[in-house]
Amino acid sequence: ETQLRYLVSVGPLQVKLEEYPKNRELHATGKTWKFASKWYDEYPYLEYSVKRDSAFCFTCRLFPDGPGSEKHTDAWVSNGVANWNKMKSQGIKKKGKLEQHFSSASHKSSADRYLNFKNKKLHVDLMLDSNRMKEDQEQEMILQLNKQVIATLLDSARYLARQGLAFRRNPECEGNFVQLVYLQRRNNQVFNDWFLKMKLEKYQV
Ligand SMILES: [Zn+2]
Known part of the structure; x- marks a missing residue:
């Protein structure tokens, strides 16, 4: 609980590098071959791990379990996503991997759990503050x-x-x-x- 509180207060790990590592195999095929920090703008819960050169989802990583999470894939939670092709799109009719994950039911349920947790914490903080102020007065x-x-x-x-x-x-x-x-x-x-x-x-x- 304390650790979760800390991680929530820190927020998503959105490392910004001048240059992200290249995936040589993908580079050879001419497809998207590296992570792009502009994806953060569109998907605020997107995270990047330098150590693993992989993408993760902040809310699914912190709040993986709960109603609606039965169908979650370990990719965004623990394994990380490192196949940079098809992140934004997979042809005209199929959504890219990012859009697929961030619009999925399992992601939305983890985002709900995250927001509930954050609001609850905020409420407790506010109550402590106002009690302290009343005592001071x-x-x-x-x-x-x-x-x-x-x-x-x-x-x-x-x-x-x-x-x-x-x-x-x-x-x-x-x-x-x-x-x-x-x-x-x-x-x-x-x-x-x-x-x-x-x-x-x-x-x-
Ligand atoms: Zn997610």
Whole structure:
């Protein structure tokens, strides 16, 4: 699964060479004797292996098994196609090997499996991203709220200090600080919400 993910993210191996190796036998007969990179434009899942001088199909190689794949040929999956003649056409009435493969039912089913896999992965990635963003936003909001609350409490403490008032006169009655906090709660919605929430949290397990 991890390897498949990696291969899907890399995409088809479309090696482009200045000159592809010549097939001497075909060259002698005057037929198409080498791979052509322009075929990639028409068939986006077409691949070329330098090591084996052969063509493969990306989606059939990665997703060979599944409904509709019963008739697949190993040529495009594991053996590779290296007979470069008749790739584009095989006479007027018969499709070339490329067209034959890429329009076949077994190829279409592998392409479907590939697209499903890719979309599923994309969906999971997007979900992770949006969850992360939501968490970040929530944390940022809590941070901003805490900043405001601290600023309000500090303001109250500074006010008392500046006016030379004691925080609390005696243990029996509510002191200046508590009175001031009440006043701030009346004027500051954010601070009041925070205060009520803190009060409730005391009773929560
Ligand atoms: Zn295919």
